[in-house]
Amino acid sequence: xxxxxxxxxxxxxxxxxxxxxxxxxxxxxxxxxxxxxxxxxxxxxxxxxxxxxxxxxxxxxxxxxxxxxxxxxxxxxxxxxxxxxxxxxxxxxxxxxxxxxxxxxxxxxxxxxxxxxxx
Amino acid sequence: xxxxxxxxxxxxxxxxxxxxxxxxxxxxxxxxxxxxxxxxxxxxxxxxxxxxxxxxxxxxxxxxxxxxxxxxxxxxxxxxxxxxxxxxxxxxxxxxxxxxxxxxxxxxxxxxxx
Numbered sequence: 001x002x003x004x005x006x007x008x009x010x011x012x013x014x015x016x017x018x019x020x021x022x023x024x025x026x027x028x029x030x031x032x033x034x035x036x037x038x039x040x041x042x043x044x045x046x047x048x049x050x051x052x053x054x055x056x057x058x059x060x061x062x063x064x065x066x067x068x069x070x071x072x073x074x075x076x077x078x079x080x081x082x083x084x085x086x087x088x089x090x091x092x093x094x095x096x097x098x099x100x101x102x103x104x105x106x107x108x109x110x111x112x113x114x115x116x117x118x119x
Numbered sequence: 120x121x122x123x124x125x126x127x128x129x130x131x132x133x134x135x136x137x138x139x140x141x142x143x144x145x146x147x148x149x150x151x152x153x154x155x156x157x158x159x160x161x162x163x164x165x166x167x168x169x170x171x172x173x174x175x176x177x178x179x180x181x182x183x184x185x186x187x188x189x190x191x192x193x194x195x196x197x198x199x200x201x202x203x204x205x206x207x208x209x210x211x212x213x214x215x216x217x218x219x220x221x222x223x224x225x226x227x228x229x230x231x232x233x
Contacts (some may be wrong), residue, residue: 004162033220040128042208042223043163058220059120090162104213106151108221112164 001026004111006091012117021114022074023091032074032096033058033108034066035088043090049074057116081118089114123211125224130200133232138223142209143191147155151212152185153221158205166207167194169227199231 007022023032030051035043043056049068063085065077074093078085092108122145132138144152150171155163169176169183169192176183180199185192196203206228210221 035223040126040225042123044223045220048220059222064229092162106169107153107165110155110164112160112162 002007004054004091004093004109006014006089006111007112008089008114009112014117014119015082017081018077018079019081019116020078021089021091021116023074023076025074025091025093025109026072027093027109028071028078029093029109030071031069031093033092033094034064034076035090035092036060036075036085037090038087046076046089060098081116083111083118085116086118087116089116120184121149121211121222123209123222123224125209125227128181129227129228129230131230131232134199134201136199138203138229138231139202140194140209140212140229141191142193142206143189143226144211144222145190146211147187147190149211152183153207153210153212154183154194155208155210155223156182156205157208157226163208171198199229201231201233204231 004025033048034046037043044060046064047066049055052071055066067075090113091111094108125142153168156166157163165180167183169185180197182195206226208226209224
């Protein structure tokens with residue numbers, strides 16, 4: 001199993017440009033999350049999803065949109081990038097209802113991250 | 120909502136010494152407290168967790184203690200090794216129905232000096 005993968009690994013944008021970050025998991029997890037990590041601030045939740053077709057706002061949702069059209073994928077979109085969105089973005093997944101490779105657990109499994117710079 | 124505070128922000132120890140990182144949380148309804156280790160250039164990885172019905176949990180050189188009355192929990196690493204150098208995050212999970220998101224502390228950068 002690849003676990004949680006993120007695409008791309010690095011990206012540089014100009015202010016006002018748009019982009020989509022892709023997260024994929026092969027652990028049959030119900031829940032998926034997008035976090036951003038800034039120096040001295042830990043990880044802050046942007047949006048999350050408790051199942052295919054569902055999304056919900058986290059702690060810092062402004063300026064981002066998400067979609068969960070397929071259970072294994074969770075997309076994070078920036079419609080008009082701003083320098084304040086320069087950060088490292090992590091996707092995570094959790095909660096296997098059963099039948100998948102991971103047992104029912106609260107453990108969140110993280111991807112390797114995407115480093116985004118907005119100029 | 121939940122607020123998690125973590126101390127210290129940086130910690131330097133000599134190889135073989137013990138390291139202790141402390142966290143406090145605000146929501147008395149939180150019932151799950153994991154610790155994550157993040158190595159340079161990688162995503163956080165769970166190293167140990169504890170639930171509110173347990174006061175202490177140990178896994179080899181790593182242990183976590185929980186004091187629900189005082190709303191704080193700690194990570195203890197004994198016999199530290201250079202490979203323990205990383206950023207460590209504590210987290211807490213609120214009991215809000217349908218939400219399984221974690222609230223993270225701000226992280227502790229542990230440096231183990233050989």
